[in-house]
Amino acid sequence: MPMTCRTGLHDRHDVYAAQCPCRDVLDMLANKWSALVVGALEDGPQRFGALQRRLEGVSPKVLTQTLRRLEDYGFVDRTIYPAVPLHVEYALTDLGRGVAGPLGLLRSWVESHLDEIHAVRG
Incomplete structure (x- = not known):
């Protein structure tokens, strides 16, 4: 993590610093689909189809991308259950x-x- 992102005062990250990785996280979370996926998952684990029905208007591609990004950043876990078809x-x-x-x-x-x-x- 670049030190340009740290403030000297409390050694905290500074989202206002141009090179701060905080901006990537903020960008990801400020996305409407990310905010809606997180809200939908507050009710407990869900399958892809249930999430897509809950988030009216999201395409399968965008939902997949959103879930992958949330998983990459550590906000969502993806669990595969061995079944036919996969759960x-x-x-x-x-x-x-x-x-x-x-x-x-x-x-x-x-x-x-x-x-x-x-x-x-207006």
């Missing part, structure tokens, strides 16, 4: 459960303020 479930990790709260607050805020936002936009 695959996705679940939040501890890290995923940790980010679920803030993302849930953001989703709730958007739902609560959508009328105001639309009024401003």
Whole structure:
């Protein structure tokens, strides 16, 4: 991790620093499909088809990409159960459960303020 990302004060990462990898994580989590997948998985492990039905409008390709990114960053676990056909479930990790709260607050805020936002936009 580049030191340019650290503030000297508390040795914390600085998302405002141009080269800080925090920006990659922020970009991934700020994606609407990531925020919605995390929210859907708060109810417990789900199979791909169940997630796709819950997230109306997501294509299989985008859902697959989103799940892979969330798994790569450690927010989601993918478990394969040996069965015919294969049974695959996705679940939040501890890290995923940790980010679920803030993302849930953001989703709730958007739902609560959508009328105001639309009024401003005309």
